[in-house]
Every structure is written in structure tokens, then in C-alpha cells.
Amino acid sequence: MWQPELQSGPMPLYERLVLAMAHDIQTGELAPGTKLPPQRDLAFRLGISVGSVTRAYAEAERRGLLSAHVGRGSFIRAALAAVPDIPTIEHGIASGQDKNRAIDLRCNTPPPVPLMADLNAALAALMARGALDPAVHYIQGAGLSHVRAAGAQWIARQYGLDFDAQNLIQCNGGQHGIALVFSSFCAPGDTVLCESSTFYGARMAADHLGLKLRGLPMDCEGLLPEALDRAASETASHLLFTLPTLHNPTTRTMSEQRRREIAAVAKARDILILEDDAYYAYSERPRQIVSYAPERTLYLASLSKGICPGFRLAFLALPPNLPPERLMRGIRALGYCPPALGALVFSQWVADGRIDAIAKAVQREAAARWTLTRSVLGDLIARPGAPHSPHAWLPLPELEAERVTAQLLRAGVEVTPPDASATSPQADTGLRLCLGAPESREELGRALTTIGRVITGRGEDDRDGII
Structure with missing residues (x-):
């Protein structure tokens, strides 16, 4: 069985796997006609995700290195004209590779709306009143006081929650907020409880910090309270990470009753809750878990999914009686202080009301894209669990999801690998489609049409010449 040696470097794993394949072809270790290992077997032996291997095999097939046959496997081709196109580690990217060849539905970002005029207006207003100076200096660890005040106003208007600005921490995006909480309240080897499928960024943070994620069973409303109670007893974990609204990736939303039940278990088991409410603006607005357990819920509200990801701005609301010292040490350790420029623009947008208009524009575009996706x-x-969502969940059995992922990549559409979010063998399997990532509805429509053809078995146009 082929056991490639993956070099270190800045390239993605799948690129390094393709590079190793090309090297072994050139040296004769992989002779024409050699059958490659099944994707799952190779992923297990290399200790990488099945999605990375699936993408590598699809890319190697595109470059002419192998041929794939349904039911038989993947084989090294005799013709190796594409080998010179394989990148080197030093260059980091493939020579001649068209980076725009695929429609990317992997990045869960708000749909694009015009922002440059609003950005220029905010910068001009800040400059006119001499308020840009903090952008070139270190600021205090929790963030500028007037930015946190603007954050409290924005959360009150958009999320319906009233927080004291003094209890808000300005974070470098939601990912920073998650890593900050994980590192501040857990030690290496500790267990964090979460849904059986969860946000990929949380998986990355836990892995980097040496933490274990315990994925808990879900139903149509999300996390099961009895599963949380049982896992807390078995693991002695004292931290729950949850996405109760438009759960990523499955789009499920907890009912108000379910949120009450989760809060009750947390109180009984002395569990801190990190409530990631990134998609609240897209929902029908059930009351947040923090409303039922304010003394033990750290509430995370980010601009990245509903306003502008480039600002790298989120707010972490702390329980009133939670000592902030551990989090402050974490801030200093992980970045010293948050960046100010995007935060200053945000505060100006809150002051002049532009942020409300931007949020409505994002929601209109998101609703239009959801309607297109359903059609x-x-x-x-x-x-x-809401009228529309920035991501769609396409349930599929695991092996079928892997097959579809590879076929879509060959057809020019990239989707989130099926194993990217799973934290439990019992996790729901399928594909997440990020509807805001394409630059236009027309581009999204082409991707969706391709997905529909592949799922329904009509995506075989690339085999028309085979006899």
C-alpha cells in the first residue's frame, strides 16, 4: 500500500499530498496502473481528514495523474504530461493553476453587499473629528470603551439583549473569542462538551489547545438536554460550547423550551456555557440561552457572519459576577490587544445608523439566495430553523457525501468536506453549502445547478466520450 511522505510547508494538506504523488510517480515508486489506497484507508494511515484525501485525489485526476473508476478505485495513469504542473514547496502554489476555476461554497461568510461607500463615509467622519488616532496605537486589552459601548448598543438593537458595556470584551472575531474562552477555562486534556457536529473553528481551537471535544446527540431541535446531563456526569466537564440558532452546519434551531432545559442542566451540573450566536440575525429570534442562565453564560456576538468579516470584530459578554482576570491574561497571551481600525469604523456606523441599513441589505440578499437555493x-x-439561512445542509450518508464532494470538485464546485464538523461517530452526515460565498447570485445558481445534477445522478457529462 502506498505510504506517501508529506513535506512540511505553507501549502494545504491536499496540495502536499498531490505533490507527494507526483514525486513518487517521477521516481518510479508509483508505476502506471498502480491502484491507490481507498481514501478512508489513506486518511487513517496519514492521520489526516478524509476530505483532504478526497480533494487530493480529485485534483490529481484533474491534473492527469490518476484515473478514477466507480466501484474499482483510483489508478495511476500511464500518461504523465501533467506532472510538470505540480507545485514545489518553495513556490507554495501550482504553476499555471487557475485559482478561480472552482466556485467555492466552503467559506461561511455573509453575502456580499456594497460597503465601500459606507467605509469611506465612516473614515471621513472619523478623520474630521480627529478620532482615528487609536488605530495606530496599542489599546487596552478589553478594547476601547466607546467601541464596547457601541457594541452594547448594536447587540441591544440587533439581538434584543441588554449588556453592560463594562462586561463586554472586544475580540478579534468570533474565532478569537472561542479560543480565548477555551484557553482561559480549560487545561490541556480537559473535555469541552458540544453538539455531535460543530463549528470547524471550535474543532481547530480545541485541537490546538490540547482539549477534547465530546460531541453530544442532537434531534431536530439540536442538542439533547439528557445527553448533556449524562456527559457532564461522565466527563466532569464544566464547559459547553453550543450554537443554538441556525446551528452550523445543520441549520437546526433550539426552541425556547429546549433552551430553558439546557440552561437548567447547566445550573444543576455547574457548567459554563459559551453561546455562539453568530447567526441570530437570520432567525425568528427565540430568546437566547443567556436569558435563562445569565450567571453562567458567556455570550458571543460576531460581525463576521452578518455584517463584515474583514473587520475581525466580535464581542464576548461575560456573566456579571465572573472575574475577568483569566480572560485578560488570555488576551495578552493570544494577541495583547484587539485591532482598532475596523472597530472604529464599526462604532461610527453604530453612531450614524449605517450599520442597521447594512444589516438589512445583508438580510435581503441572504433571503434572496435562500429562495434561489430552495428553488x-x-x-x-x-x-x-428560520425563514432563511446563510448556509444550507444537504443530508447524505457518509460515503455518498464523500463521493459527491469529489465529483463536485471535478465539476468545479467546492463544498465543506463531510467530516469537517463531526465530533462524534453518531454525528449527522451531509454537506454544508455556504450561500454567501459566491460573488453573485448567478454564480451561486450555477453551483446549485451542478450540485442538483450530481445528487440526482445527472452529473455525468464528463463521461460522454467514453465507450
Whole structure:
């Protein structure tokens, strides 16, 4: 069985795997006609995700290194004209590779709306009143006081929650907020409880910090309270990470009753809750878990999913009686202080009301894209727990999801690998489609049409010449 040696470097894993394949072809270790290991077997032996191997095999097939045959496997091709196109580690990218060849539905970002005029207006207003100076200096660890005050106003208007600005911490995006909480309240080897599928960024943070994620069973409303109670007893974990609204990736949303039940278990088991409410603006607005357990819930509200990801701005609301010292040490250790320029623009947008207009524009575009997605894919996608969602969930059995991922990549559409979010063998399997990532609805429509053809078995156009 082929056992490639993956070099270190800045390239993604799948690129390094393709590079190793090309090297072994050139040296004769992989002779023409050699059958490659099944993707799952190779992923297990290399200690990498199946999605990375799936993408590598699809890319190697595109470059002419192998041929794939349904039911038989993947084989090294005799013709190796594409080998010179393989990148070197030093260059970091493939020579001649068209980086725009695929429509990318992997990045869960708000749909694009015009922002440059609003950005220029905010910068001009800040400059006119001499308020840009903090952008070139270190600021205090928790963030500028007037930015946190603007954050409290924005959360009150958009999320319906009243927080004291003094209890808000300005974070470098939601990912920083998650890493900050994980590192401040857990030690290496500790267990963090979460849904059986969860945000990939939380998985990355836990892995980097040496933490274990215990994925808990879900139903149509999300996390099961009895599963949380049982896991807390078995693991002695004291931290729950949850996405109760438009759960990423499955789009499920907890009912108000379910949120009350989760809060009750947390109180009984002395569990801190990190409530990631990144998608609240897209929902029908059930009351947040923090409303039922304010003394033990750290509430995370980010601009990245509903306003502007480039600002790298989020706010972490602390329980009133939680000592902030551990978090402050974490801030200093992980970045010393948050960046100021995007935060200053945000505070100006809150002051002049532009942020409300931007949020409404994002929601209109998101609703239009969701309508388009439903019209193309229909009941192939799960119904979300809200009128529309920035991501869609396409339930599929695990092996079928892997096959579809590879076939879509060959057809020019990239989706989130099926194993990216799973934290438990019992996790729901399928594909997440990020509807805000394409630059236009037309581009999204082309991607959705391709997905529909592949799922329904009509995506075989690339085999028309085979006899």
C-alpha cells in the first residue's frame, strides 16, 4: 500500500499530498496502473481528514495523474504530461493553476453587499473629528470603551439583549473569542462538551489547545438536554460550547423550551456555557440561552457572519459576577490587544445608523439566495430553523457525501468536506453549502445547478466520450 511522505510547508494538506504523488510517480515508486489506497484507508494511515484525501485525489485526476473508476478505485495513469504542473514547496502554489476555476461554497461568510461607500463615509467622519488616532496605537486589552459601548448598543438593537458595556470584551472575531474562552477555562486534556457536529473553528481551537471535544446527540431541535446531563456526569466537564440558532452546519434551531432545559442542566451540573450566536440575525429570534442562565453564560456576538468579516470584530459578554482576570491574561497571551481600525469604523456606523441599513441589505440578499437555493435543490436540503439561512445542509450518508464532494470538485464546485464538523461517530452526515460565498447570485445558481445534477445522478457529462 502506498505510504506517501508529506513535506512540511505553507501549502494545504491536499496540495502536499498531490505533490507527494507526483514525486513518487517521477521516481518510479508509483508505476502506471498502480491502484491507490481507498481514501478512508489513506486518511487513517496519514492521520489526516478524509476530505483532504478526497480533494487530493480529485485534483490529481484533474491534473492527469490518476484515473478514477466507480466501484474499482483510483489508478495511476500511464500518461504523465501533467506532472510538470505540480507545485514545489518553495513556490507554495501550482504553476499555471487557475485559482478561480472552482466556485467555492466552503467559506461561511455573509453575502456580499456594497460597503465601500459606507467605509469611506465612516473614515471621513472619523478623520474630521480627529478620532482615528487609536488605530495606530496599542489599546487596552478589553478594547476601547466607546467601541464596547457601541457594541452594547448594536447587540441591544440587533439581538434584543441588554449588556453592560463594562462586561463586554472586544475580540478579534468570533474565532478569537472561542479560543480565548477555551484557553482561559480549560487545561490541556480537559473535555469541552458540544453538539455531535460543530463549528470547524471550535474543532481547530480545541485541537490546538490540547482539549477534547465530546460531541453530544442532537434531534431536530439540536442538542439533547439528557445527553448533556449524562456527559457532564461522565466527563466532569464544566464547559459547553453550543450554537443554538441556525446551528452550523445543520441549520437546526433550539426552541425556547429546549433552551430553558439546557440552561437548567447547566445550573444543576455547574457548567459554563459559551453561546455562539453568530447567526441570530437570520432567525425568528427565540430568546437566547443567556436569558435563562445569565450567571453562567458567556455570550458571543460576531460581525463576521452578518455584517463584515474583514473587520475581525466580535464581542464576548461575560456573566456579571465572573472575574475577568483569566480572560485578560488570555488576551495578552493570544494577541495583547484587539485591532482598532475596523472597530472604529464599526462604532461610527453604530453612531450614524449605517450599520442597521447594512444589516438589512445583508438580510435581503441572504433571503434572496435562500429562495434561489430552495428553488433549485428543493427538498434535497434540510429545512432550517428560520425563514432563511446563510448556509444550507444537504443530508447524505457518509460515503455518498464523500463521493459527491469529489465529483463536485471535478465539476468545479467546492463544498465543506463531510467530516469537517463531526465530533462524534453518531454525528449527522451531509454537506454544508455556504450561500454567501459566491460573488453573485448567478454564480451561486450555477453551483446549485451542478450540485442538483450530481445528487440526482445527472452529473455525468464528463463521461460522454467514453465507450
